Amino acid sequence: MSVRTGTDSASGIAAQARQNVNIKRHLYALMFILPFLVVFIGFYVIPIIIGFHLALFVSVFGTNHFVWFQNFINVFTDPDFYRGLLTVLLFAVIQIPFMVLFALLIAFVLNTRLVKGSKIFRFLVFLPYAVPGVISALLWGYLYTPGISPIVGALRHMGLSNFTFLGPGVVLISIMNIVTWEWTGYNSIVFNSSLQAQPVELDEAATIEGATWWQVVSRIKFPLLLPTVFLVLIFSVVGSLQLFNEPFIISSLTSLPYYYTPNMYIYNEAFSFGNLNYAAALSFVLALFTFLASFLLMRYALPKRGNS
Amino acid sequence: MQTKVPLSSRAAVTVLFILVxxxxxxPLYWLVVSAFKTNAQLFQYIQPWFPPHLSIIKNLVELFSYNSGEFTRWIAxxxxxxxxSALGATLFATMAGYSxxxxxxxxxxxxxxxxxxxxxVPVTALVLPVFVLMESLHLINTYxxxxxxxxxxxxxVYLTRIYADQGVPDAILEAARIDGASEWTVFWRIASRLLAPATATVFLITFVGTWNNFFLPLVVLNSSSKFPAILGLNLWNSLNAEGHAKLMYNMVITGAVVATIPLAISFILLQRYWRFGLTSGSVTG
Known part of the structure; x- marks a missing residue:
C-alpha cells in the first residue's frame, strides 16, 4: 500500500472525528437549553393549549359541551368586556402620555445636570419601584381613605369637605396616580441609561456652537432616544391592558364593578361565578387585543432603523 | 458640560424637582411614620409625623405573633x-442563554x-390556564x-444571551476546548464565571418578580398558611375593610414596611446589577 491511502484514511478518520465532535456539540447545545425548554413548554405552552381547549366548551351542571367558538363569539358581543376594555383604554390614553412625559422630563434634567444632587434625586425617584405593586396600592389606598389619610385630612381642613379620591368619577384617576407613582422613576432610569449611552461629542459641539439647553434636548437627545421611548410605550400599553392589582386592591375600599378592567372580569368570572370556560375565552381575547396593540405600535409607530 | 441656562430657571427647576x-x-415616609403609631393614633394623629409615644416595637410584636404568628409564616x-423560583429560573435561563x-x-x-x-405574551393571560393545569396535577394550594x-x-434567557455575546469571548472557550475540556466543563468552569453579572441580574429580577407576584398565588393558593406576605397583607386588609376582624390597620402598615425591606435592601446593595437589567431592556430598541 502506498503512503497516499494512509493519509486518505487518516483524513477520513479526522473527518469522522470532526463529525463526532459536531454531533456532540449539537447534543450539548440541546442539553443546555433542555431544562428551560421543559419548564417553558410545561408552564407556558401547555397552559396556552389547555386554555384554548377550555374555551371551546360550556359547562352545564358539571358536564362539558363542545360548542366550537361560541364562547369567543359571546366575548366579542359582551358589553361588560367592552366596558372593561374601554376603562383600560381610557386609562392608557391619559396615564401613559403623562407618565412618559414626566419620566422624560426627569431623565433630561438629570442627564444635562440642570439640578445639583442628581444622584440622591435619582435614588429617591427610583424608590417606589422597590415597593411591591400590591403594597403601593394598599399604601395609596390608605392615603385615599378619609379618617386615616393626612392628604384627605388637609384637603377637608382647607374647606373641600366633600372631597373624595374614591368616588365613581375620580377613582380611575386615583388608580392612574398609583401606577404613575410606581413606574415613572423606573422609566426615567431607563431613559437616563439610554441617554448616558449617547455620544457626548454631538451635544458638546452643539453647545459650543451656542445651542440652548432646549435645542440640545429637542434636536439631538430626544430624536436619539426615540427607540427607547417607543419601547417604554409598548410595555406601558401591554401593562395597561393587563391592569389588575391596583383596581383589585382599591375595590376593597370602594365598590368597583366586577368587570372594571378585563383582568378583573376574568378573575371574577372564573372565581366568583365559577365559569372557567368563559374566563378562558376572555383571557384569549384579551391576549389577542394585547398582541394586536403591541404589533400595531411596533409596525406603525416605531421609528424605522437607520433614520435616526 | 455647561449648557446655557439662566440662573433663575435653574432655581425654578430645582424647586420643581424638590416637589417631584x-x-x-x-407616601413611603408616611408608611414608615405610621408604623410607629397604634391603631387609635393612626386616626387621632393623622398628621404625618411621629406620635407622642412610639409603638413600633409593640406593632412588630403584634405583627409577628398575631394568630399564632401567621405573618412570620407568610414572610418565610x-x-x-x-x-x-429565582434559583431554578436563573439556572435554567443562564444555561439556555449561554447555549x-x-x-x-x-x-x-x-x-x-x-x-x-x-x-x-401577557403573563396574566396564562394565570387562568395555569390554574387549570395545576388542578389536574393536584398542585393547587401547594408550594x-x-x-x-x-x-x-x-x-x-434573552438577557443572558445578549450578555454572553459580548462578555464571553469565543477565543477563551476555544482555548479551553483545545486543552481538552468538555463542553460541560467549559460552561461550568469558565463561561459561568464570566456570566456572573448577568446571572446576578437575572436572579434579582426573578426573585423580586416572584416576591411581588400577586395574581398567580391569589389564584393557585386557597389556604392562608401557604400565602406569601403580599397575599397575606391583602387578606388582612380586606378583612379590615369588611370590618370582620379586629381593626388591624397598624399591622397591615407595619407588615407592609417589613415586606418591603428585603427588596429595598436588594436595590441599595445591588444597584449596579439593576442598572444592567434596565439598560439591556433599553438597548433592544
Missing part, C-alpha cells in the same frame, strides 16, 4: 417562593425567536403550584 421628590417619597413562605449565544445552530434560532416572542410556573424566565 416629595411626591415620590412622601415569600422567601421560599422567591428563593426557589443560544455560543452554539447558535440554525435549528436553535427558531426556538429562540419563539421564546423572545413569549416575552410579549409547587407557585414555584413551577415561576421557573420560566424568557427575559432571563
Amino acid at each position: 421628590a416629595i411626591y415620590f417619597v412622601f 413562605n415569600s422567601f421560599i417562593y422567591a428563593g426557589a 443560544f449565544a455560543k452554539y447558535d445552530y440554525p435549528w436553535m434560532r427558531t426556538i429562540f425567536w419563539i421564546i423572545l416572542g413569549s416575552i410579549f 409547587w403550584g407557585v414555584i413551577l410556573p415561576s421557573l420560566v424566565s424568557p427575559f432571563g
